[in-house]
Amino acid sequence: MNLQTKNRIIASSSGWVAALLNFLPGLGTGYLYQRRWKPYWITTITSAVWVYLDLSRQYSIDTSDPASLQTDNAGLIGILVISSVSAYEAAIKVKKERELVLTNQNED
Numbered sequence: 097m098n099l100q101t102k103n104r105i106i107a108s109s110s111g112w113v114a115a116l117l118n119f120l121p122g123l124g125t126g127y128l129y130q131r132r133w134k135p136y137w138i139t140t141i142t143s144a145v146w147v148y149l150d151l152s153r154q155y156s157i158d159t160s161d162p163a164s165l166q167t168d169n170a171g172l173i174g175i176l177v178i179s180s181v182s183a184y185e186a187a188i189k190v191k192k193e194r195e196l197v198l199t200n201q202n203e204d
Contacts, residue, residue, distance in 0.1 A: 111187040118139075
């Protein structure tokens with residue numbers, strides 16, 4: 097795909113929609129909306145690794161201890177951090193691409 101076309105697709109997308117799609121599912125869905133495959137796969141692999149590490153840690157916890165399960169929110173916090181970072185990055189990318197397209201139009 098032409099770089100100019102890719103920049104225009106990202107610039108024409110809605111920043112808040114991309115951020116919302118990245119935040120709510122937390123799996124980089126906003127990157128699919130923007131047609132950005134590399135960040136999508138990075139986010140998907142990062143989320144999968146985080147879930148795997150959290151599940152492997154959960155299996156090592158003693159199930160007879162009720163206090164360990166009540167205070168464990170590491171999995172949820174990790175996914176929230178991943179989705180927040182990806183939502184912020186998607187919104188910033190739209191803003192930067194719009195500025196780039198505007199400066200290119202002013203130069204022409």
